[in-house]
Amino acid sequence: MILNVQNLSVTFRSKGGVVQPLKNICFSLDSGEILGLAGESGSGKSTIANALVGLVPWDPGGSYELFGEKVNPYKKKSFAFVRRKVQMAFQDPYSSLNPRNTIFEIVATPLLANGISGANAAEKTKKMLDLVGLASADLNKFPHAFSGGQRQRIGLARALVLEPKILICDEITSALDVSVQAQILHLLNDLRKELNLSMIFISHDVAVMEIIADKILRLK
Numbered sequence: 764m765i766l767n768v769q770n771l772s773v774t775f776r777s778k779g780g781v782v783q784p785l786k787n788i789c790f791s792l793d794s795g796e797i798l799g800l801a802g803e804s805g806s807g808k809s810t811i812a813n814a815l816v817g818l819v820p821w822d823p824g825g826s827y828e829l830f831g832e833k834v835n836p837y838k839k840k841s842f843a844f845v846r847r848k849v850q851m852a853f854q855d856p857y858s859s860l861n862p863r864n865t866i867f868e869i870v871a872t873p874l875l876a877n878g879i880s881g882a883n884a885a886e887k888t889k890k891m892l893d894l895v896g897l898a899s900a901d902l903n904k905f906p907h908a909f910s911g912g913q914r915q916r917i918g919l920a921r922a923l924v925l926e927p928k929i930l931i932c933d934e935i936t937s938a939l940d941v942s943v944q945a946q947i948l949h950l951l952n953d954l955r956k957e958l959n960l961s962m963i964f965i966s967h968d969v970a971v972m973e974i975i976a977d978k979i980l981r982l983k
């Protein structure tokens with residue numbers, strides 16, 4: 764078991780009132796395993812993803828273990844450790860791809876931010892772009908030159924370039940048409956084998972989830 768979550772609760776407090784989308788959620792993940800997160804809109808799927816990478820705080824009483832280590836990603840002490848192990852890919856990578864940067868620069872950014880530069884960074888970047896099925900001729904193009912499916916590949920390359928152990932995919936196939944969706948699902952399966960990656964796959968689409976997931980957690 765590489766991830767063990769017990770009693771994850773999240774409460775949002777604002778002027779409008781108090782919402783608790785997650786109450787005592789428990790799940791675990793083995794190495795190479797794909798967990799599907801299903802549930803209607805607003806059931807808290809993205810909130811689970813955000814809680815796992817430290818974008819929202821956990822309510823007291825929960826426990827989060829990553830590779831046997833107790834972590835609290837919202838605290839600075841474990842944030843860097845969690846970020847090395849757990850990365851996210853999003854439904855709309857375009858909105859987070861800087862239009863002024865080439866694909867090569869975009870995918871290399873997490874490496875540079877972590878002190879990896881020069882030939883080493885270039886090699887890792889090229890390898891990752893190759894792994895997600897982008898041609899080396901694409902390296903110097905800008906995001907606008909790519910289709911939705913290709914942008915998802917770029918988003919995946921950027922999420923994976925630091926070699927995380929767990930990839931969270933939040934609705935990454937939801938905006939794609941069916942044939943491109945199938946290609947991305949194939950790619951995820953290949954990446955899982957190639958990189959021994961575990962995944963948390965979030966989707967509205969139960970049919971897609973049943974294809975890809977080893978087990979499914981349904982939120983109400």
Ligand SMILES: Nc1ncnc2c1ncn2[C@@H]1O[C@H](COP(=O)(O)OP(=O)(O)OP(=O)(O)O)[C@@H](O)[C@H]1O
Pocket residue numbers: 775776777782784802803804805806807808809810811967
């Ligand atoms: N930062 C926030 N502040 C306040 N409320 C929030 C915040 N983020 C999410 N919520 C609320 O928490 C609930 C769960 O939202 P969440 O985005 O996790 O749902 P979801 O299952 O991902 O939905 P969808 O399928 O539409 O993406 C919703 O009621 C939402 O309004």
Ligand SMILES: [Mg+2]
Pocket residue numbers: 808809810933
């Ligand atoms: Mg969501």
